[in-house]
Amino acid sequence: MARLGDISFLNCAPLRWGLADSGAGAELDVRSGPPEWLADELLAGRLDISPVSLARYLGQADELVLLPGPAIGSDGPVRSCHLVSRGPLEELDGRVVALSEVSRTTALLARLLLEDLVGVRPVYRRAPQNVGEMLGSAQAAVVIGDDALRLRTRTPEGLRVFDTGELWRSWTGLPMVFAVWAVRRDYALAHPDRVRAVRDALTDAVRRARAAPAAVAASAALESARGPGGALPEEVLLDYFRVLDYSLGDRQLASIREFARRTEARGEVPPGVRPLPPTTFVDTPVTASPSVPGGRQ
Numbered sequence: 001m002a003r004l005g006d007i008s009f010l011n012c013a014p015l016r017w018g019l020a021d022s023g024a025g026a027e028l029d030v031r032s033g034p035p036e037w038l039a040d041e042l043l044a045g046r047l048d049i050s051p052v053s054l055a056r057y058l059g060q061a062d063e064l065v066l067l068p069g070p071a072i073g074s075d076g077p078v079r080s081c082h083l084v085s086r087g088p089l090e091e092l093d094g095r096v097v098a099l100s101e102v103s104r105t106t107a108l109l110a111r112l113l114l115e116d117l118v119g120v121r122p123v124y125r126r127a128p129q130n131v132g133e134m135l136g137s138a139q140a141a142v143v144i145g146d147d148a149l150r151l152r153t154r155t156p157e158g159l160r161v162f163d164t165g166e167l168w169r170s171w172t173g174l175p176m177v178f179a180v181w182a183v184r185r186d187y188a189l190a191h192p193d194r195v196r197a198v199r200d201a202l203t204d205a206v207r208r209a210r211a212a213p214a215a216v217a218a219s220a221a222l223e224s225a226r227g228p229g230g231a232l233p234e235e236v237l238l239d240y241f242r243v244l245d246y247s248l249g250d251r252q253l254a255s256i257r258e259f260a261r262r263t264e265a266r267g268e269v270p271p272g273v274r275p276l277p278p279t280t281f282v283d284t285p286v287t288a289s290p291s292v293p294g295g296r297q
């Protein structure tokens, strides 16, 4: 039975719903947690397939294979990956920007946007994701997931919320991919049939969820009510799942390459982030090493 990761944020609620609806979830050993924990578990061999932050996949692409199934992104605003600031972004030069420890991709994207689009050089500090505490000692903060979704619906006085998916789209014309599903390379080599079955189950889960938006939003609203931040209205979740893009097509792959290129081009690549290696899909034989014929994409 494949051990499958699941991001414990509402962004994966439609997949949870779809896997329950089809019954495929019962055939899988599903483990939920925040994205950084999932990536650690996957690399430690305690998960076989999991959604991971895009930046994390790019940094570990020797050990991981990209699953050509779903991804988590948006073609414009994403509603839950934000740069929250007390003032205009142009005023962040030399000021402290707190980066959520929960995020890798949005944290990196925010740095790209601030430095290469806005043209400021802030000072960055990683911090636990708690907006109040982050903004107690910083001028701006990167926040993701359910906390970020809530911030958009109830923005505290004096704060401006900048949607990083929207900024990336207007900067590059491309959708943004925040997370991808990755498979441990050794698992993909040993169990290609199981990997294909999981890919098909996830793809089917997205299709089912897309066909039943009201039921998915109602289920996610109940899920949100159990969380520490309290219930989110169904209409907010309907809009969120409409905006979230779970596809990994040509434009999303082009965006991943562009993100890797811009990250590298800054000359200040954070540890672990390297250009996108050849994308090894599970329908073609998976090799033990990432240097497959065909070369770098």
Ligand SMILES: C=C(O[C@@H]1C=C(C(=O)O)C=C[C@H]1O)C(=O)O
Residues within 6 Å of the ligand: 007, 009, 011, 035, 052, 053, 054, 072, 073, 078, 080, 081, 102, 103, 104, 105, 106, 107, 144, 145, 146, 148, 178, 179
């Ligand atoms: C859309 C989101 O996608 C995510 C963003 C991530 C990141 O910034 O590193 C990681 C995983 C996903 O949960 C979100 O969390 O709101």
